[in-house]
Amino acid sequence: MTESALPDIVTLTKVIDESPSIKTFVFDKVFDIRPGQFCMVWIPGVDEIPMAFSAANSITVMKVGDATTSLFELKAGDKIGIRGPFGNGFHPEGKTLAIAGGIGVTPLFTLAATGEVDTFILGARTKTELIFTEELEKVTDLKIATDDGTFGYHGFVTGIMDELDISEYDSICVCGPEMMMKGILDRLAAKGLAGRGQFSMHRYMKCAIGVCGSCCMDPNGYRVCKDGPVFSGEILLTGELGQHHRGPSGRRE
Structure with missing residues (x-):
């Protein structure tokens, strides 16, 4: 690196x-x-x-x-x-589920391209915002959700997730809007599976090498650029996910 x-x-x-x-x-x-x-x-x-x-x-x-x-x-x-x-990237082990929302498909697309993803849930607000679908269908079992029902499942990615037996997966790799990721983490935690989750976090960054502190997460002080951007669900259970973040000035928002 x-x-x-x-x-x-x-x-x-x-x-x-x-x-x-x-x-x-x-x-x-x-x-x-x-x-x-x-x-x-x-x-x-x-x-x-x-x-x-x-x-x-x-x-x-x-x-x-x-x-x-x-x-x-x-x-x-x-x-x-x-x-x-x-950053650290994803490190899946065993049977792997990927869940992406919106532009969060980008880092998970690189993971799917390796052939390591068994099932991929892709969500977007509407059909025209779905990307990489043809490529993903060639390398994984792709399931699609749109908020407005214009393609695939009518609803959120969590709706498709609820239809699966999550305990069958050894790794659940996630990237997307923060409230989506919070909903997924809550579901994993309720089943005692938070440790199987790998969540790609997004925060304001300036240096990207762990020096400036602009991307630190409360209350543990993990730096998204250096310690992440991918974090275990167990770590995020006690953090700021879905609650607040720091803006460009470094203040809590």
Whole structure:
């Protein structure tokens, strides 16, 4: 793992429109990554933001703010900076279930690509926001939920989860909106299975090497960039998941 303070300057070779609000940016360098690791993406003259890898040479991004809006304006031939990879990533053992919500599919897509995921539950608000479905169907048993019922199960990913015998899975790897992850953790805890959960956390990050403290989680002080971003469900049971987080200034919100 590289922990350089300087980014690698890469050239975009392809920009793929995955949905009206999601794009994949493919670059000309292949990084040595583990599924679930992230990088710091430098948009020249704009900002540096954390993003999960969607492959060893790509990131998949949802437009949500100023930095990602600027990123969406780039095209093949433009340059960005990539610092990383950082973090621990997923470490599944045995029979594995992956549960993704929205853009949270990105780090779990890299895990599924290894062939280690037996069942994959993918959720999105609506059909047009579903991405990577064709690729996932080739490597895992894919189950889909949409909030509005436009494709697959009508409801949340937890509805599909409730239909499965979760005790059959040795590892449950999760990434998505925090309240979704909280609902999944609560279900695992109720069955005494919190320790089988691996949850990819998202927090504001600045340094990505564990120095600045902007991504620390209360009350245990774990740094998402260095100790995570993937944490055991047992650790998160006593933490801030679904309760609060720290904003850009470091204050609790």
